[in-house]
Amino acid sequence: MKVTIFGTGYVGLVTGACLAEMGNHVLCVDVDADKVARLDRGEIPIYEPGLEPMVRRNHAAGRLMFGTDAAAGVAHGQAVFIAVGTPPDEDGSADLRYVLAVAKTIGRHLSGYTVVVNKSTVPVGTADRVRAAIADELATRGVDAAFDVVSNPEFLKEGDAVDDCMRPDRIVIGSSSERAVHLLKTLYAPFNRNHERIVLMDERSAELTKYAANAMLATKISFMNEVANIAERVGADVELVRQGIGADPRIGYHFIYPGAGYGGSCFPKDVQALERTARAHGYEARLLGAVEAVNADQKRKLFELIARHFGGAVEGKTVALWGLAFKPNTDDMREASSRRLMETLWEAGASVHAFDPEARAETRRLYGERAGLVLCDDPYAALEGADVLAVVTEWKIFRSPDFARIRELLRTPALFDGRNLYDPEAVEQAGIAYYGIGRGRSIAARAD
Numbered sequence: 001m002k003v004t005i006f007g008t009g010y011v012g013l014v015t016g017a018c019l020a021e022m023g024n025h026v027l028c029v030d031v032d033a034d035k036v037a038r039l040d041r042g043e044i045p046i047y048e049p050g051l052e053p054m055v056r057r058n059h060a061a062g063r064l065m066f067g068t069d070a071a072a073g074v075a076h077g078q079a080v081f082i083a084v085g086t087p088p089d090e091d092g093s094a095d096l097r098y099v100l101a102v103a104k105t106i107g108r109h110l111s112g113y114t115v116v117v118n119k120s121t122v123p124v125g126t127a128d129r130v131r132a133a134i135a136d137e138l139a140t141r142g143v144d145a146a147f148d149v150v151s152n153p154e155f156l157k158e159g160d161a162v163d164d165c166m167r168p169d170r171i172v173i174g175s176s177s178e179r180a181v182h183l184l185k186t187l188y189a190p191f192n193r194n195h196e197r198i199v200l201m202d203e204r205s206a207e208l209t210k211y212a213a214n215a216m217l218a219t220k221i222s223f224m225n226e227v228a229n230i231a232e233r234v235g236a237d238v239e240l241v242r243q244g245i246g247a248d249p250r251i252g253y254h255f256i257y258p259g260a261g262y263g264g265s266c267f268p269k270d271v272q273a274l275e276r277t278a279r280a281h282g283y284e285a286r287l288l289g290a291v292e293a294v295n296a297d298q299k300r301k302l303f304e305l306i307a308r309h310f311g312g313a314v315e316g317k318t319v320a321l322w323g324l325a326f327k328p329n330t331d332d333m334r335e336a337s338s339r340r341l342m343e344t345l346w347e348a349g350a351s352v353h354a355f356d357p358e359a360r361a362e363t364r365r366l367y368g369e370r371a372g373l374v375l376c377d378d379p380y381a382a383l384e385g386a387d388v389l390a391v392v393t394e395w396k397i398f399r400s401p402d403f404a405r406i407r408e409l410l411r412t413p414a415l416f417d418g419r420n421l422y423d424p425e426a427v428e429q430a431g432i433a434y435y436g437i438g439r440g441r442s443i444a445a446r447a448d
């Protein structure tokens with residue numbers, strides 16, 4: 001099938017590569033000419049495991065093309081995907097400007113029957129707005145071209161995006177058009193062989209499904225952070241509590257890790273956007289507001305522990321920071337907890353020596369060369385001249401560190417474990433003060 005994808009970000013590029021891998025002819029269109037030129041040279045602008053060889057292979061085979069020409073994009077695809085960003089607006093609701101710009105572009109160039117597939121995460125009712133924008137442009141041109149708009153939200157996870165796309169848990173298709181559904185079922189058939197993954201529904205339900213999924217996941221995290229904060233105060237260890245509740249199959253072990261708050265390009269903005277959608281429809285989504293508020297506090301947690309450790313005197317201190325990306329296996333720093341920590345440390349007059357396996361270039365792009373930030377090529381190099389260590393992202397490389405070396409290199413050995421990666425006793429036995437999230441037992445022991 002001939003497919004066009006508008007937007008070559010995490011979703012668009014991965015979707016394009018996976019569809020090309022299945023033999024489709026995919027044209028990816030982006031307004032960022034520099035990004036398109038890099039992709040054409042075989043350079044992948046993001047770090048996503050497994051993506052580079054897949055893009056190169058399909059590009060070389062002529063099944064995956066990149067361009068900036070929107071007219072050529074609309075002419076190419078029987079299915080035209082919209083996979084552009086939907087960042088938060090000033091008031092937290094989803095900014096649809098990029099989605100609607102693509103809709104207008106499609107309307108300006110559409111000729112034959114086309115299925116317009118919205119993959120961006122968009123508020124309920126956006127399919128109608130996309131349809132209206134295309135229809136307006138067609139009316140202006142005096143052209144009567146047939147098209148359908150389908151809501152097909154994306155559930156891939158950064159860091160695992162290629163695998164998620166090749167083996168999706170579910171494929172949600174929101175449409176009332178049999179013709180459009182047939183085309184999408186054909187396109188997705190190779191991803192749907194093992195068992196039925198397609199969940200058919202109306203467009204509005206599909207749009208809400210995406211927000212509900214992300215809001216549920218964010219809720220699980222904030223819930224566990226809430227429990228962690230209680231555990232800390234009552235002298236319990238949230239890691240034991242986590243295992244104790246995860247054993248109940250109705251709860252399960254997935255996604256109940258306490259930590260330094262959730263970040264990324266999706267959870268923060270999607271929880272906010274769903275809350276704003278509810279409000280716009282006269283409903284106060286109190287739970288969502290609480291999920292956000294708990295997370296905002298949680299992102300301050302490591303700083304508070306560090307400040308408490310130094311009796312409030314953080315100025316002039318140097319904090320080694322392991323992990324900058326918002327989660328492992330990505331270089332995405334959008335809303336990353338590390339950013340909040342670094343920025344708060346800088347405000348308090350402290351410096352940061354940071355290491356991340358993949359996100360150093362992105363950190364440099366975001367913050368430039370600035371006082372108080374040294375980016376290191378090795379985790380242990382970040383410890384040289386640092387007072388304490390904070391671990392913010394749970395990259396595998398941080399899981400079994402050389403504690404003796406950490407103790408030797410830090411000026412005042414203390415470890416702030418923002419993802420509860422370590423056994424507090426083992427760390428303390430190595431001569432390093434340990435601070436975790438919701439690990440009241442070790443804090444209580446130290447206070448004794």
Ligand SMILES: NC(=O)c1ccc[n+]([C@@H]2O[C@H](COP(=O)([O-])OP(=O)(O)OC[C@H]3O[C@@H](n4cnc5c(N)ncnc54)[C@H](O)[C@@H]3O)[C@@H](O)[C@H]2O)c1
Pocket residue numbers: 006007008009010011012029030031032035083084085086098101102119120121122154155156157158265266
């Ligand atoms: N990143 C994720 O893990 C993820 C997962 C599921 C859903 N989503 C949703 O998918 C959408 C895209 O997210 P992303 O992370 O891939 O975004 P991104 O910011 O990585 O990429 C968006 C791309 O769209 C391009 N673009 C903007 N306007 C354009 C236009 N008019 N024509 C062509 N290209 C244009 C930008 O240049 C950019 O390359 C968002 O709505 C997001 O919420 C993201």
